[in-house]
Amino acid sequence: xxxxxxxxxxxxxxxxxxxxxxxxxxxxxxxxxxxxxxxxxxxxxxxxxxxxxxxxxxxxxxxxxxxxxxxxxxxxxxxxxxxxxxxxxxxxxxxxxxxxxxxxxxxxxxxxxxxxxxxxxxxxxxxxxxxxxxxxxxxxxxxxxxxxxxxxxxxxxxxxxxxxxxxxxxxxxxxxxxxxxxxxxxxxxxxxxxxxxxxxxxxxxxxxxxxxxxxxxxxxxxxxxxxxxxxxx
Amino acid sequence: xxxxxxxxxxxxxxxxxxxxxxxxxxxxxxxxxxxxxxxxxxxxxxxxxxxxxxxxxxxxxxxxxxxxxxxxxxxxxxxxxxxxxxxxxxxxxxxxxxxxxxxxxxxxxxxxxxxxxxxxxxxxxxxxxxxxxxxxxxxxxxxxxxxxxxxxxxxxxxxxxxxxxxxxxxxxxxxxxxxxxxxxxxxxxxxxxxxxxxxxxxxxxxxxxxxxxxxxxxxxxxxxxxxxxxxxx
Numbered sequence: 001x002x003x004x005x006x007x008x009x010x011x012x013x014x015x016x017x018x019x020x021x022x023x024x025x026x027x028x029x030x031x032x033x034x035x036x037x038x039x040x041x042x043x044x045x046x047x048x049x050x051x052x053x054x055x056x057x058x059x060x061x062x063x064x065x066x067x068x069x070x071x072x073x074x075x076x077x078x079x080x081x082x083x084x085x086x087x088x089x090x091x092x093x094x095x096x097x098x099x100x101x102x103x104x105x106x107x108x109x110x111x112x113x114x115x116x117x118x119x120x121x122x123x124x125x126x127x128x129x130x131x132x133x134x135x136x137x138x139x140x141x142x143x144x145x146x147x148x149x150x151x152x153x154x155x156x157x158x159x160x161x162x163x164x165x166x167x168x169x170x171x172x173x174x175x176x177x178x179x180x181x182x183x184x185x186x187x188x189x190x191x192x193x194x195x196x197x198x199x200x201x202x203x204x205x206x207x208x209x210x211x212x213x214x215x216x217x218x219x220x221x222x223x224x225x226x227x228x229x230x231x232x233x
Numbered sequence: 234x235x236x237x238x239x240x241x242x243x244x245x246x247x248x249x250x251x252x253x254x255x256x257x258x259x260x261x262x263x264x265x266x267x268x269x270x271x272x273x274x275x276x277x278x279x280x281x282x283x284x285x286x287x288x289x290x291x292x293x294x295x296x297x298x299x300x301x302x303x304x305x306x307x308x309x310x311x312x313x314x315x316x317x318x319x320x321x322x323x324x325x326x327x328x329x330x331x332x333x334x335x336x337x338x339x340x341x342x343x344x345x346x347x348x349x350x351x352x353x354x355x356x357x358x359x360x361x362x363x364x365x366x367x368x369x370x371x372x373x374x375x376x377x378x379x380x381x382x383x384x385x386x387x388x389x390x391x392x393x394x395x396x397x398x399x400x401x402x403x404x405x406x407x408x409x410x411x412x413x414x415x416x417x418x419x420x421x422x423x424x425x426x427x428x429x430x431x432x433x434x435x436x437x438x439x440x441x442x443x444x445x446x447x448x449x450x451x452x453x454x455x456x457x458x459x460x461x462x463x464x465x466x
Contacts, residue, residue: 050333050371064325072328076321088309092297095305100283138283 014163
């Protein structure tokens with residue numbers, strides 16, 4: 001029996017895009033199901049009752065949630081074209097840096113200390129971006145001298161980091177904020193461009209106008225929230 | 234050559250205790266190095282420059298950081314007495330619940346919305362404990378009908394959850410707060426008692442008077458911080 005693979009996802013979510021790229025790198029056929037996260041489906045509520053979040057992967061009817069957990073599952077189930085290195089120490093290193101991406105350099109990490117709506121507009125927000133830059137420098141150092149985090153080919157950390165960092169470009173365009181410039185992060189910017197030139201990677205992304213419109217809409221909601229908070233304070 | 238295994242740790246840290254139990258379950262010999270986290274050692278700063286946190290495991294000179302990353306490393310390096318299930322779907326499930334423990338039910342999760350120093354003393358803090366209880370209920374449901382999260386024997390999620398939950402008991406004693414009672418969580422309380430009766434588990438814990446004194450000291454610092462915040466506001 002052929003494997004039945006379905007991915008419940010939100011098209012703009014970098015966490016869902018990670019899973020899609022992992023499936024593509026393995027050469028697997030899959031079906032996409034779009035989730036409406038503002039009006040959650042029965043399928044989502046039943047398959048991930050704990051977090052009620054996408055992505056959820058269905059493999060022959062079994063549901064698996066959380067992007068890194070799914071990526072490990074994919075790598076363990078289909079062993080060709082490995083995403084994680086073979087040796088336990090290399091695997092530990094990859095997991096460490098993947099976790100680092102989620103904890104330190106997502107757009108949410110800038111949000112935490114400053115509304116992205118006001119990026120760079122006062123001292124607190126400058127400090128927030130400075131801290132963010134320091135974290136990015138660590139990733140820049142980890143990547144230096146290699147083609148990919150995974151070495152010669154796209155691996156676990158590349159998948160983890162790429163879609164998170166691809167969003168920086170969109171945010172920069174909308175907000176004229178400088179999150180990751182060529183001058184400060186030459187290694188990461190070159191790596192990003194290399195991945196953006198990869199057909200499988202591009203297949204996981206939507207046209208940039210659609211993505212821009214989506215980010216504009218989300219940022220304007222955040223702008224309003226920040227404004228009403230300022231008013232209330 | 235015999236493996237050289239060293240663990241840089243803080244004795245009261247549940248994250249470090251996880252690694253110790255994983256090593257013990259594998260029957261491995263190791264050396265403990267006590268870290269002073271208020272005056273961090275060169276060894277810590279050099280071996281985990283990114284987070285500067287314990288635990289750090291050294292295996293034949295190679296450093297690995299973060300408790301779950303280390304536990305995966307141990308399980309991949311020494312394959313007898315597996316901590317994770319064999320099948321990818323079981324492994325995904327274990328990783329999902331281990332992450333759940335760290336995200337939802339550590340003592341820090343109560344801290345987030347209420348100072349533990351004032352547990353249960355006003356509405357906001359009651360709400361915080363109520364939310365915490367709802368998360369614990371999910372773990373209670375996951376464990377129901379099984380001896381251990383890992384099935385018939387102690388596995389990845391048992392190690393992940395035990396030391397986190399063992400702290401509840403100490404906090405309850407110091408603060409007279411009710412975090413996990415027999416009435417509300419019979420399955421978890423029974424499981425906790427079973428693990429507390431296990432020799433290998435007990436070898437990872439310090440005498441309860443020492444632990445109580447440590448938690449009292451930490452909570453009194455938090456009390457002071459909360460009091461000075463209230464004063465400043």
